[in-house]
Amino acid sequence: MTPLLEIRDLHAEIAGGRKIINGMNLTINPGEVHAIMGPNGAGKSTLSYVLSGKPGYEVTGGEVIFRGVNLLELSPDERAAQGLFLCFQYPLEIPGVSNMAFLHTAANSQRKQRGEPELTSPELVRKVRELGKKLGIDTDMLKRPVNVGFSGGEKKRNETLQMMLLEPYLSILDEADSGLDIDALKVVSNGVNLMRSPERSMLVITHYQRLLDYIVPDVVHVFAAGRIVHTGGKELALELEATGYAQYQNEAA
Amino acid sequence: MAAVQETVEQVRSIDVDQYKYGFETQIESEKAPKGLSEEVIRFISAKKEEPEWMLEWRLDAYRRWLNMSEPTWARVDFPQIDFQDLYYYAAPKKFKAPKSLDEVDPEILKTYEKLGIPLREQEILAGVEVPEGERPKIAVDAVFDSVSVATTFKEELKAAGVIFMPISEALREHPDLVKKYLGSVVPTTDNFYATLNSAVFSDGSFVYIPPGVRCPMELSTYFRINEKNTGQFERTLIIADAGSYVSYLEGCTAPQRDENQLHAAVVELVVLDDAEIKYSTVQNWYPGDAEGKGGIYNFVTKRGDCRGKNSKISWTQVETGSAITWKYPSCVLRGEGSSGEFYSIAISNGRQQVDSGTKMIHLGKNTTSRIISKGISAGRSNNTYRGLVSAHKKALGARNFTNCDSLLIGDQCGAHTVPYIEAKNPKAQFEHEATTSKISEDMLFYCMQRGLSQEDAVALVVNGFVRDVLQQLPMEFAVEAQKLISISLEGSVG
Ligand SMILES: Nc1ncnc2c1ncn2[C@@H]1O[C@H](COP(=O)(O)OP(=O)(O)OP(=O)(O)O)[C@@H](O)[C@H]1O
Ligand SMILES: [Mg+2]
Numbered sequence: 001m002t003p004l005l006e007i008r009d010l011h012a013e014i015a016g017g018r019k020i021i022n023g024m025n026l027t028i029n030p031g032e033v034h035a036i037m038g039p040n041g042a043g044k045s046t047l048s049y050v051l052s053g054k055p056g057y058e059v060t061g062g063e064v065i066f067r068g069v070n071l072l073e074l075s076p077d078e079r080a081a082q083g084l085f086l087c088f089q090y091p092l093e094i095p096g097v098s099n100m101a102f103l104h105t106a107a108n109s110q111r112k113q114r115g116e117p118e119l120t121s122p123e124l125v126r127k128v129r130e131l132g133k134k135l136g137i138d139t140d141m142l143k144r145p146v147n148v149g150f151s152g153g154e155k156k157r158n159e160t161l162q163m164m165l166l167e168p169y170l171s172i173l174d175e176a177d178s179g180l181d182i183d184a185l186k187v188v189s190n191g192v193n194l195m196r197s198p199e200r201s202m203l204v205i206t207h208y209q210r211l212l213d214y215i216v217p218d219v220v221h222v223f224a225a226g227r228i229v230h231t232g233g234k235e236l237a238l239e240l241e242a243t244g245y246a247q248y249q250n251e252a253a
Numbered sequence: 254m255a256a257v258q259e260t261v262e263q264v265r266s267i268d269v270d271q272y273k274y275g276f277e278t279q280i281e282s283e284k285a286p287k288g289l290s291e292e293v294i295r296f297i298s299a300k301k302e303e304p305e306w307m308l309e310w311r312l313d314a315y316r317r318w319l320n321m322s323e324p325t326w327a328r329v330d331f332p333q334i335d336f337q338d339l340y341y342y343a344a345p346k347k348f349k350a351p352k353s354l355d356e357v358d359p360e361i362l363k364t365y366e367k368l369g370i371p372l373r374e375q376e377i378l379a380g381v382e383v384p385e386g387e388r389p390k391i392a393v394d395a396v397f398d399s400v401s402v403a404t405t406f407k408e409e410l411k412a413a414g415v416i417f418m419p420i421s422e423a424l425r426e427h428p429d430l431v432k433k434y435l436g437s438v439v440p441t442t443d444n445f446y447a448t449l450n451s452a453v454f455s456d457g458s459f460v461y462i463p464p465g466v467r468c469p470m471e472l473s474t475y476f477r478i479n480e481k482n483t484g485q486f487e488r489t490l491i492i493a494d495a496g497s498y499v500s501y502l503e504g505c506t507a508p509q510r511d512e513n514q515l516h517a518a519v520v521e522l523v524v525l526d527d528a529e530i531k532y533s534t535v536q537n538w539y540p541g542d543a544e545g546k547g548g549i550y551n552f553v554t555k556r557g558d559c560r561g562k563n564s565k566i567s568w569t570q571v572e573t574g575s576a577i578t579w580k581y582p583s584c585v586l587r588g589e590g591s592s593g594e595f596y597s598i599a600i601s602n603g604r605q606q607v608d609s610g611t612k613m614i615h616l617g618k619n620t621t622s623r624i625i626s627k628g629i630s631a632g633r634s635n636n637t638y639r640g641l642v643s644a645h646k647k648a649l650g651a652r653n654f655t656n657c658d659s660l661l662i663g664d665q666c667g668a669h670t671v672p673y674i675e676a677k678n679p680k681a682q683f684e685h686e687a688t689t690s691k692i693s694e695d696m697l698f699y700c701m702q703r704g705l706s707q708e709d710a711v712a713l714v715v716n717g718f719v720r721d722v723l724q725q726l727p728m729e730f731a732v733e734a735q736k737l738i739s740i741s742l743e744g745s746v747g
Contacts, residue, residue, distance in 0.1 A: 054698050076701040085702075092699040096717025102703075105713060110704035145717065162703060 004030045004067060004201050005170055011061035012050045020046040022226030024062070028170070031198040035212055035237060036205045038223035039245045044205045045089055047223075048172045052086045053079050067169060081113035083169030085162075087176050091155045094146040099158065102146045103128055103165055110166060131164045135191050136184075152179030160191040171195065172203045177211040189214030209237045222248045285342035291315065294452055297342045301421040304428055314441040314451035321445045327608040328637045328669060329577050331513070331550065339484045339515060341453045406470065413469050415499075416461040420488055423459035430461055434492055438521035438558045438585070446517040446579075447554040450486045454519065457487035462497035462528070471727055473502040484515040491521070493528035495561060500531040500727060513541075513576060517552045526561030526588065531569070533726055534582075535734050538574035540741070543632070545604030548576025555582035556612075559591035559620075567594040568611065569725045571734040573741040576605060581639065583612035586620035586648075593622040596722040598734070600741050601634030601666070610640035610671075615651035615681065624655040627719045630666035631742055637669040644681035651681040659689040660718050662711070662742065712739045 005028040012021035020043040028034055038044055050057050051064065053076035064071040067082055074082065094102065108118040119127070132142060135157045147155050156176060163171055173192070177185055192202065192215050204215055212220070212234060220237050222230040222245065229248045230236075285296045294315055298308040323334075410417050416427060423431050441451040458474045474489070493499055516538060522530050532555075541548025551574075557566035568582040584593025595611035613622035622642065630636040636659065644651040659668035670687050692714055700710035715738060716723070723731050 052702050054702075055694060075707075076698060077704050077706050080702055080704040088699065088702075092693075092696050094696060094700070094714060094717055096720040097713055102713070105705060105709070106700075106703035109706070109709060113704065166703070 001029050002068070003027045003065075004032075004199075005071075005203075006065045007051075007062070008064075009062040010050070010059065010064060012046070012057055012059045014046075015056050015058045019060070020057075020226055021050060024227045026221070026228060028201050028203065030169075030201060031196075032219065033196065033202045033204060033215065033217045035217040035220045035234075036203065036223045036228075037207065037220065037237065037240055039249065042224050043226045044223055045174055048086055048174050048203075048205065051079075051172065052076060052084060077109065078113065080166075080168075081110045083167075085166055085168035085171045087156075087159045087163055087171060087173040089174040089178065091147050091159055093148045093150075095148055097146050098143055099146050100125065100128060100142045103142075103162065106162065107165055128161070128165060131161055131191075134187075134194070135161055135164075136187055137161055153181060153184040156180055156188055157184065157191075160188050164191055164195060167195070167200075169199065170201050170203065172205070174205045175207065176204070177206055177208060185211065186214065209241045212237045224248045284340045287340055288337040289315075289339070289341055289453065293341055297453060297455065300342065301424065303421070303424050306432065307424055310436070310441070311452050314448050315453075317442050318445070318448040318452055321442075321448055323445045327579050327639070328635060328671075329579060329606040329608050331577055331606075334515060334550070336449075341484055341486070342455055409469065414463040414466055415468050415472075416459065417472050418459055420454075420457045420459040420490060423490075427459075427461070430492070431459065431490065434490055434521070434523050435488075436521075438523060438556050439519050439554050443554060446552040447519050450488060450517050450519045450554070453484075454486045454488035457489040457518070458491075459489075460491040460499065460501065462493045462499045464494045464525075465496045466494075467497065468499040471500045471502055473504070475504045484517065486516075487518045489518070489520040490523075491530055491532070492523045493525065493530045493564075495526040495528055497525075497528045498531075499529075501533070502727065503532070503534045504537070504733075513548055513550055514539075515550050515552070516575075518554070520553070520555040520582075522557030522566055524557065524559050524561060524564035524566055524588075524591075527563045528561060529565040529567070530557065531567045532557070532582070534568075534570040534572075535737060536570065536572045536574055536578070537737055539576075540574045540603060540605050541576040543603045545576065548605075549574065551575035551578045551580060553578075553580040555580065556585065557583070557593070558585045559588050559593060559617075561591070562588040562617075563590040564588050565592050565594075567596070567725070569594075569596040569722065570598070570609075571722075571726070571737065572597070572599040572607065572609060573737045575607075578605075578607045578609050580609045581611055583614065584622060585614045585616065586622060586651075587616045588620075589617045590619045591617060592620065594725075595622075595624045595626070596725040597626045598629070598719045598722045598738070599626070599636060599638075600629045600631075600738060601636045602630075602632040602741055603634060604632070605634040607635070608637045608639055610638045612641040613643070613653055615642075615644040615648035615653070617648060619650040620648055621651070622653045624653070624657070625721055626655075626657045627722055628657070628659045628668055629662065629715060629718065629738075629742070630659065630668045631662035633665045635667045635669070637671060639671045639673075641673040641675070642683055643673075643675040644678055644683075646677045649678060649680050651676075651678075653681075653683045655683070655685045655687075657685075657687040658718070659687075660715070661689065661691045664691075708739075708743065711742060715739075715742060 007024055007026040010021050010024040013019040036044055059072055071079060104124050111118050128142060137157055147158060150158060176188060180188060204217060217234050220232050220234060221228045224245060285293045291312060294311050298311060439447050442448055460472060462468050491501060524530050538549035538551055559566055566584050572578055582595060586593050593613050599607045599609050601607045611624055624640060626638050628636045628638055638657050642653045657670050661668055668689055672685055674683055676683060696714055697710045700713060701707060705713060716735060723734060726734055
């Protein structure tokens with residue numbers, strides 16, 4: 001099987017600053033859900049930014065192949081159109097731009113880049129409303145400016161809505177569970193699970209085993225000091241909850 | 254809902270990096286001799302076959318102007334203008350006021366078509382059935398350098414009793430109306446540029462809406478400077494008689510030139526009891542190149558007088574052009590219960606300098622005003638909001654709400670807010686809000702991660718920022734304004 005994502009010996013640093021990613025290797029096959037767990041400050045969010053092309057990070061070595069192309073050569077919007085989605089730990093607010101208009105612009109920007117027919121307004125509205133229902137997002141929230149005044153949980157639901165609409169091949173979820181109450185956690189996980197399919201994969205970054213009860217991973221990695229130091233099955237998450245990261249941090253050093 | 258999407262698409266389809274109105278029309282013109290003198294003023298007045306009192310009015314202004322000096326309080330910086338090195342009148346050669354569009358020089362019609370204002374089509378459309386809401390009819394007056402070249406829909410307006418014609422024509426056909434109101438809002442000696450305008454104004458539009466009439470279509474004037482070294486000094490006078498309503502749109506462009514060109518217009522609005530004027534401007538004079546070479550000096554005096562009770566004036570402006578903008582559309586709220594509004598989007602990029610804002614002068618009881626200003630600065634530009642809100646002793650119950658937001662793109666530009674507030678009675682209620690923000694990399698990245706290109710992301714964020722004001726513009730103008738905003742900000746990031 002051709003991997004969906006292949007990261008080989010990746011090194012990256014904050015532009016003009018510290019080295020954060022330190023010889024990282026990871027292969028994700030289509031359909032797989034990988035979880036990444038690791039101590040604060042290990043570089044998990046940084047990894048998600050490097051993969052999605054956020055300015056301010058510099059790749060100093062290694063390569064990343066996504067769906068057969070060199071991901072590191074693409075601009076952030078090209079990566080998005082290729083099917084890479086980042087569910088932000090802290091979603092941004094865009095005053096004055098309605099959520100629905102934003103979804104429409106995003107969906108059609110990607111379609112245009114891929115040479116696919118664009119969605120008409122009624123098509124889009126119908127789709128978004130359907131998805132909104134599954135995620136407990138009402139029409140009022142769709143009319144409001146993107147994330148402005150949304151509660152933490154509403155923002156995460158909104159991220160999930162964007163993901164479900166854009167149907168990416170790889171979704172990177174950075175602490176999708178932070179700030180969610182139990183019900184919202186179920187709703188969001190449910191949405192993510194609906195996306196699971198033989199060709200779609202997920203990279204789930206989390207600190208808590210609890211999320212992995214809902215989004216059950218195929219593989220769990222321990223990430224410390226800028227690389228993966230240990231890999232196991234879903235039971236590894238339970239183990240980590242009991243023991244913490246101390247042993248792996250020694251390993252990484 | 255799809256408005257943003259439309260903008261994004263329109264931006265995509267627009268030529269990048271060019272001031273697209275920068276072409277020049279090759280047409281022979283007739284000019285007054287260079288420089289300013291009583292002779293030149295007599296020349297202009299004679300060309301326009303004006304009544305004697307008008308000539309005297311101009312000469313009086315000229316003599317006063319000779320003793321005035323240029324204002325220096327604005328935050329703008331430019332070399333001294335040599336007023337003797339300018340032409341004050343230029344007209345397409347063999348110009349005789351056209352009776353119909355067929356008499357208009359085809360070169361000029363082509364110019365307006367290039368500008369996206371097909372005059373001919375507008376009128377032809379009048380004769381055919383247009384589906385409801387598909388293409389609103391707009392009567393257009395087109396001013397080319399110093400003269401008005403075409404006014405459309407004359408007949409239809411006439412039937413409604415509306416007078417819409419070049420001011421030079423109104424001076425001949427309705428001298429009493431012009432004489433009664435001209436200079437009654439902006440007195441000849443108001444300020445240096447207004448006085449200069451009073452002496453040499455060439456053309457502009459005159460509008461009179463009779464009592465109780467709702468003008469059946471939007472009225473619009475397009476100003477175009479074509480000639481080199483020629484100042485444009487248009488004069489617009491709009492009177493809304495009791496209980497009437499009119500929406501008036503103004504658009505401006507100029508060729509791309511290395512020299513600076515002077516534009517000093519005066520606009521006067523008079524609103525009587527229960528009447529309303531909605532005045533919208535999309536100003537896109539040539540802004541100069543990225544290094545600040547060339548561009549229009551836009552020194553404009555716009556003022557409306559809410560003379561009647563419960564009268565209303567609403568100024569909406571989208572300012573994207575000009576090397577220097579010096580402009581404060583204002584309202585004198587004289588009539589009891591009258592109200593004034595000022596909605597502004599002012600964008601500066603490159604080396605542009607904008608000093609713009611409004612004055613709301615509350616004289617009457619229970620007068621209200623509202624100011625929403627959105628300034629966007631990019632490149633190495635400077636953008637100042639300057640506003641005055643004042644309440645006279647008798648303006649009991651006066652209320653104002655001001656909201657001034659600035660958005661900075663990059664870190665080499667400046668945004669400044671200079672509010673002046675004077676309340677001479679304790680019952681006046683003034684509220685002022687102001688914010689300054691920077692377009693953040695994180696916000697752009699968020700949009701790009703969802704698939705938007707960098708330019709689309711900037712356009713989206715900026716459109717969100719100016720939304721409150723764009724909503725005030727008539728539909729067709731809003732679309733044009735959105736395009737302009739995106740074009741003027743091209744190359745402002747990354
Ligand atoms: N722009 C930046 N400038 C300076 N340091 C940064 C920057 N971004 C990240 N860092 C540093 O890089 C390290 C890795 O940060 P990162 O956010 O990737 O960690 P994380 O694994 O996601 O942590 P957490 O579990 O707390 O979310 C941290 O020490 C952080 O302070
Ligand atoms: Mg993190």
